[in-house]
Amino acid sequence: MTAPINRAACAARDAADALAAVRDRFVVPDGVVYLDGNSLGALPQQTPGRIAAAVEQEWGQGLVRSWLDAHWMEAPARVGDKLARFVGAGEGEVVVAESTSVCLFKLLCAALTMQAGRSVVLTEEENFHTDLYVAAAAARISGATMRVVPRARLHDELTDEVAVLLLTHVDYRTGFMHDMPAMSDAAHAVGALAVWDLCHSVGAAPLHLNADGADMAVGCGYKYLNGGPGAPAFLHVRTGLHDALRNPVPGWLGHAEPFAFEQTFRPASGLRSMVTGSPHVLQLVALESGVDLWLDVDMAVVREKSVALTELFIALIEERCAGMGFSLLTPRDPARRGSQVSFRHADGYGVVRALIERGVIGDFRHPDTCRFGFAALYLRHVDVWDAVQAIVEVVGAGAHLDKRWAERAAVT
Ligand SMILES: Cc1ncc(COP(=O)(O)O)c(C=O)c1O
Incomplete structure (x- = not known):
């Protein structure tokens, strides 16, 4: 008993x-029992001090020199590499940028460009609404169509017209978690790319993106990663796809030589080409603090x-x-x-x-x-x-x- x-x-x-x-x-x-860390994670003790140092010393004293001296410019890739270790990806396969919604838009446009000849983005009705809006816009701009079906029909609707299978790993409403390897395999079996939204799974469950067949992924920094309100998001692309990546919002910091001030866009190599504009330095400090905590635990x-x-x-x-x-x-x-x-x-x-x-x-x-x-x-x-x-x-x-x-x- x-x-x-x-x-x-x-x-x-x-x-x-x-x-x-x-x-x-x-x-x-x-007096608080906090059961909403899946919406906004709690504040790590070390974060206020790190933000204060970034504001007072790096910004206040270092001024523009801090882009180099405080390594502000490398922060998106540096924090991305720390996250890569955490989500089962390799060095150079994760970069921090913007919000999940914007990262997803960029990845879907890039995925649809790679998959020319295929015309459908398949996703489920249960998906988070931003994913549905963003995917519809990416499909429209790319001349593709959306196929939004109940979860139970996903396998039936995975045909050889499908360019991308877009799924949120853990359902924001019910907490249902997809079988990532099985669904990625099903996408690959018809030649589709498997794109994953990890907002409710990064920090909630172990992730093995490369082993589990994720081609691309996005995730947010303000939930279980404890990166603070409005923390930037991250995007992942497996190395094998890097050469074919085309950023739909090409900006100067994704250029091979941003300070060459060239008039036409020449992409940087690897995932750096997916960066668009200046990194959100202070928010990155808070996010890195949250991510560092995770690197200390099993x-x-x-x-x-x-x-x-x-x-x-x-x-x-x-x-x-x-x-x-x-x-x-x-x-x-x-x-x-x-x-x-x-x-x-x-x-x-x-x-x-x-x-x-x-x-x-x-x-x-x-x-x-x-x-x-x-x-x-x-x-x-x-x-x-x-x-x-x-x-x-x-x-x-x-x-x-x-x-x-x-x-x-x-x-x-
Ligand atoms: C599953 C999922 N995807 C995307 C988003 C949107 O993220 P962002 O605000 O970073 O665009 C959220 C926000 O809660 C979410 O839960």
């Missing part, structure tokens, strides 16, 4: 947690803890909130789950808002999804217990039905 789960049992698990000390490397406000240990936290949350909600109107939206199979758990609830918006008022911060996704992220670097098992306790009390007292939640805020 297994022992009942209670707060003391959760505390015992925390005492045995190999990652317990990593929590101290983050700012976690008192992703296999993080994954094990992430699975334990999500399993615990599901078990506690189903046991302690039975009859309160929650239904699980996230796959039960941990192999098919990212690092989040979503429950549907008819008054889900009110549930999330009432919880936030009590310091338990999750988020809400239209139309009825309460979404809870489990960032294993700074969450404890007792946090899971306390979050479920808060849900029991909020719904038990009817606080989620307060008329203040009748209108939705601009950010949910």
